[in-house]
Amino acid sequence: MNKEEYLKLVKKHEPKEKRVENTIYAFLIGGTVGFLVEGIIQVLMNIFALSRIDASSWTCLIVIFVSSLFTALGFFDNWMSKGKAGLLIPTTGFAHSVQSSALDYKREGLITGLGSNFFKLAGSVILYGILSAFILVIVRVIVFG
């Protein structure tokens, strides 16, 4: 085996190993977020005697507040890139996208910068979420009555 062949072999195997590593990372971090959220829900249910739905809503607000605060303080971007999809798929990713686009465009002015770019990254989630929910409800109403 000469040097070129060896380098080809290395290239072939390198990204795959990282992919497995990334997936395990995402699983562990995402699972930890789910675990912690369930913990907060249980604490709220037991201390304030809330129903499960109310406790989930409060927990959602807490998660959004914490990730907004951490993004504003500056170290959440680093966490996001290290945590991969583990922090992207939970509500933390949504809050982080809103907060980071808000901070980035603040210097371009309050209306033309902050106002018009506020939902730059989260806009697609809201748009396609509303569209798909609307269409699916129409389908359900027509099919099942």
Added chain:
Amino acid sequence: MIFIWAFIFAGLMCAIAQIILDNTKFTPGHVTTLFTVLGSFLAFLGVYDKLIATCGGGATTIISNFGYLLYTGALEGYRMYGILGIFSGLLSKGSVAIVGAVVFAGLMTLFFKPKD
């Protein structure tokens, strides 16, 4: 038990998202949008209610829950007020996430400066 399921379900969804990110040209924006639509589709199939019952916080913390809330809000609106209820009810439950993100991000942007 619900803690273990919360861990497994949230972790599994994140792992699937990471596999999609690594193996396709999709950006994080594509993946979060995909999972939101998936959430409303699972709600349409009636699966998501059961997922929340078994996985608790694991199911309510991921972005698919947003799609689920939009769908159930719209369906409840239809049952109470008919066609107009779809429009008025669609955001009724998902409002928590949107208003929360807007209020917290808006207020913090006024107090904090971008780092770089």
